[in-house]
Amino acid sequence: MESNSDDSDAIAGEFETLRTERTDDVARIILDRPDDLNTITPTLLEELSTAIDTLDADSDVRCLLLSGAGERAFSAGAELSALAADGMTATDGVELARTGQQTFGKLDACDTPVVAAIDGFCLGGGMELATAADLRIATAGSTFGQPEHNLGLLPGWGGTQRLSTLIGESRAKEIIFTGDRYPASEMADYGFLARVLDGDEAFGSAAMELAEQLAAGPPIAQKYTKRAMRAGRDDTDAGLEIEAHAFGQLLDTTDFTEGVNAFGNDEEPEFTGR
Incomplete structure (x- = not known):
């Protein structure tokens, strides 16, 4: 290609x-x-x-x-x-x-x-x-x-x-x-x-x-998603632990605020990785 x-x-x-x-x-x-x-x-x-x-x-x-x-x-x-x-x-x-x-x-x-x-x-x-x-x-x-x-x-x-x-x-x-x-x-x-x-x-x-x-997706969320899924292949509990910690950290990111605001205004979010 x-x-x-x-x-x-x-x-x-x-x-x-x-x-x-x-x-x-x-x-x-x-x-x-x-x-x-x-x-x-x-x-x-x-x-x-x-x-x-x-x-x-x-x-x-x-x-x-x-x-x-x-x-x-x-x-x-x-x-x-x-x-x-x-x-x-x-x-x-x-x-x-x-x-x-x-x-x-x-x-x-x-x-x-x-x-x-x-x-x-x-x-x-x-x-x-x-x-x-x-x-x-x-x-x-x-x-x-x-x-x-x-x-x-x-x-x-x-x-x-x-x-x-x-x-x-x-x-x-x-x-x-x-x-x-x-x-x-x-x-x-x-x-x-x-x-x-x-x-x-x-x-x-x-x-x-x-x-x-x-x-165009949220880089921080993508990063932690890959890490959680990879860890969970061999150890589900380890994957879930990464998932839980990542979820909490993502709530404190600018990307989360942008996503919520864009959703409320029926707009496409512009994620910056912060």
Whole structure:
């Protein structure tokens, strides 16, 4: 999904494998290896980690929009040549898995809402990357799958954990154990996708509109919502405790006052993150 705005500006430095752009308070991270179906290399993981850190720390960035360059793939997964390289040891494999887990985990844990806009192949590590986003939308022709078992591997960048949390263990096992490919319509039925759209033009506009809608939301409330939901995955009581404390703190914010006043006047609130 390419940028459809003339107001986009490059941000966050120069990278080899991805591009970052800014349109108002939406920052876009674009995997930029279209000739290789945006496959994921160690360099891409390193650059993605840096981009996430930089953009999440920028208070003017209110939503991250993640997509792939070109018209064929969001990401077709890990670059196989990196996995099958001569001299790759088990220790190297563990470190590569941990690097991917930590990088994708930054999207899951960051305070900024993250939308993955998927057009084309979303396979293997690419699907694990999309799973780490908060919301996912896709074109009707997109294809999904975790084919690692077909290679004698398993999803090593968080896929055995986050996919189960998102769509349930039974569905996750079906996708991982079969290694099959799934159409966008079926992934929407599974709850993996929030929305499926026909047509590239409509898709690009819808992705940006969703990102802009999240960017217009209350940043402090969004931050605590992500934290509470994440904590509650493994410990419901911990999630509820964060939820309760956050609720109390939010009552004392300017955003809450703005929301109440806007509601009373039948207006759209303008949240500032204070």
